[in-house]
Amino acid sequence: MTTPSEHPDWTTTGFSTRAIHAGQDPDATTGAVVPPIHQVSTYKQDGVGGLRGGYEYSRSANPTRTALEEALAAAESGGLPSTPDGSPAARGYAFASGLAAEDTLLRAVLRPGDHVIVPDDAYGGTYRLVARVFGPWGVEHTPVDLTDVDAVRAAVRPETKVVWVETPTNPLLGVSDVAALAGVAHEAGALLVVDNTFATPYLQQPLALGADVVVHSTTKYVGGHSDVVGGALVVATGAQLPGGLASPAGGTDVAGAVGFHQNASGAVAGPFDAWLTLRGLKTLAVRMDRHQANAAAVAEFLASHPAVTEVIYPGLATHPGHELAARQMRGFGGMVSFRVGSEAKALDVCARTQVFTLAESLGGVESLIEHPGRMTHGSVAGTALEVPDDLVRLSVGIEDVEDLVADLERALA
Numbered sequence: 001m002t003t004p005s006e007h008p009d010w011t012t013t014g015f016s017t018r019a020i021h022a023g024q025d026p027d028a029t030t031g032a033v034v035p036p037i038h039q040v041s042t043y044k045q046d047g048v049g050g051l052r053g054g055y056e057y058s059r060s061a062n063p064t065r066t067a068l069e070e071a072l073a074a075a076e077s078g079g080l081p082s083t084p085d086g087s088p089a090a091r092g093y094a095f096a097s098g099l100a101a102e103d104t105l106l107r108a109v110l111r112p113g114d115h116v117i118v119p120d121d122a123y124g125g126t127y128r129l130v131a132r133v134f135g136p137w138g139v140e141h142t143p144v145d146l147t148d149v150d151a152v153r154a155a156v157r158p159e160t161k162v163v164w165v166e167t168p169t170n171p172l173l174g175v176s177d178v179a180a181l182a183g184v185a186h187e188a189g190a191l192l193v194v195d196n197t198f199a200t201p202y203l204q205q206p207l208a209l210g211a212d213v214v215v216h217s218t219t220k221y222v223g224g225h226s227d228v229v230g231g232a233l234v235v236a237t238g239a240q241l242p243g244g245l246a247s248p249a250g251g252t253d254v255a256g257a258v259g260f261h262q263n264a265s266g267a268v269a270g271p272f273d274a275w276l277t278l279r280g281l282k283t284l285a286v287r288m289d290r291h292q293a294n295a296a297a298v299a300e301f302l303a304s305h306p307a308v309t310e311v312i313y314p315g316l317a318t319h320p321g322h323e324l325a326a327r328q329m330r331g332f333g334g335m336v337s338f339r340v341g342s343e344a345k346a347l348d349v350c351a352r353t354q355v356f357t358l359a360e361s362l363g364g365v366e367s368l369i370e371h372p373g374r375m376t377h378g379s380v381a382g383t384a385l386e387v388p389d390d391l392v393r394l395s396v397g398i399e400d401v402e403d404l405v406a407d408l409e410r411a412l413a
């Protein structure tokens with residue numbers, strides 16, 4: 001018999017090696033190479049308080065969820081220096097949905113009277129949460145164009161505790177400078193939070209650019225197969241709560257406060273959802289490579305089509321954020337938006353595709369088409385976040401690109 005070998009330090013390996021292995025050592029008892037679905041609520045104690053591996057009750061911790069949380073933290077930790085005591089540079093927390101993750105984060109770091117800067121084309125659900133759930137609890141917000149760093153600096157108030165960033169944004173694919181915004185937020189004593197759902201940790205690593213917290217709807221590219229709803233937070237280990245705030249659990253670090261609130265509010269990912277998400281994460285890099293190759297071809301086709309008045313894709317040299325995206329990201333992603341001149345024409349295109357499925361959401365292997373004004377962004381109609389009514393959004397899948405282009409050609413004819 002040979003003794004089992006130690007695994008390498010995953011923080012020193014490449015993205016896919018981390019995504020496939022971190023937190024996912026073969027099962028100690030059976031050697032199963034994939035973490036089992038621990039479909040269980042409670043754990044036998046070896047005498048009162050004698051927990052095995054720290055597991056007590058599955059709201060507090062569950063081994064399948066732990067595997068996902070460690071893998072997500074490792075995936076987002078590229079480029080981060082390891083901590084002096086050898087503890088992880090970031091910690092992951094998995095939730096029942098992206099919005100559950102956002103809700104838990106905002107409860108952990110904000111108090112009544114605080115102020116949040118939000119993107120003026122934020123994900124509609126994020127805006128609704130900030131404006132209509134946290135607003136009545138005394139949290140104020142200002143929508144700002146985050147591509148304008150000076151405008152963000154001008155919107156900062158003494159009460160500003162969070163600068164919330166999406167880049168690229170949904171659905172207008174605006175690109176903002178994470179490192180510059182981190183500078184503005186930290187000068188103001190606020191946290192920089194980046195919703196990295198569109199870019200994914202493969203294409204963009206906000207923590208290495210200075211962000212304190214990364215948010216994911218793992219429902220999208222991380223899960224990647226349109227079969228699970230989930231969310232995650234990845235918190236830089238050193239990040240401190242803004243304004244000298246202390247966590248109800250004691251301590252002043254963001255990670256500790258988020259861990260406390262995850263358990264205290266309980267919007268956790270279930271074991272099967274965590275397992276599906278972990279399975280998706282393993283193939284994220286290969287899927288993203290194909291998503292963005294297909295998206296680039298689709299964007300080029302649309303740019304040459306007479307019925308299309310504007311194509312919005314960060315990979316096009318005509319996109320105002322093209323150079324920044326090229327610097328800040330490993331690639332330009334799989335989302336493409338375009339305009340066709342009128343709402344009636346946009347609705348018509350959405351109704352006529354056959355390979356692109358008319359549906360909300362994004363990031364799955366299958367291509368989707370939608371009308372943001374009437375679908376995903378219906379909840380922000382009449383606000384500063386309203387989107388143009390002739391806009392069509394594509395989540396370009398990993399099918400054969402000739403079929404995707406032919407489908408759009410037919411729908412636009």
Ligand SMILES: *Cc1c(COP(=O)(O)O)cnc(C)c1O
Pocket residue numbers: 097098099100123125126166170195197198216217218219220229230231
């Ligand atoms: C979908 C989405 C969310 C919300 O996530 P859910 O999993 O639907 O709760 C947040 N941010 C972005 C950018 C999204 O696309």
